[in-house]
Amino acid sequence: MEENLNVLDSILTFVYLIASVTFIIGLKMLSHPESARRGNLIAAGGMTLAIFGTIFLYQNPLNNFERERLHNLPLIFTALVVGTIIGVLTARRVKMTAMPEMVSLFNGMGGACAALISILEFNHYLKSHFIQE
CATH class of the missing domain: 1.10.287 (Helix Hairpins)
Structure with a gap:
């Protein structure tokens, strides 16, 4: 094993x-x-x-x-598909003059996702390592 x-x-x-x-x-x-x-x-x-x-x-x-x-593979794949569709549609519709704004929006969304994931993982870590039942 x-x-x-x-x-x-x-x-x-x-x-x-x-x-x-x-x-x-x-x-x-x-x-x-x-x-x-x-x-x-x-x-x-x-x-x-x-x-x-x-x-x-x-x-x-x-x-x-x-x-x-x-766990939650259906949720993971659903989020990947939805995010891909939104990203592709947005990237194809934006004009080249608005590209810097779109890139900053995508970077901001990535940062927001990283912040939310870190909060969830921190709570998971606290529950699994410090709470004694």
């Missing part, structure tokens, strides 16, 4: 490494107008790889011997 967990951890680490490299290459390609579109697709592919690697390979350690997989 422990060997299988170590193999999954190693595979997930390798997936993260590949995703990081593709993300860095994609960002580097954004510096030239002729390669920017391809760089954006490469970076998006790396991010997709990291997301699906996390969803399907990550296991939360409960203790030294047990782990649990992610």
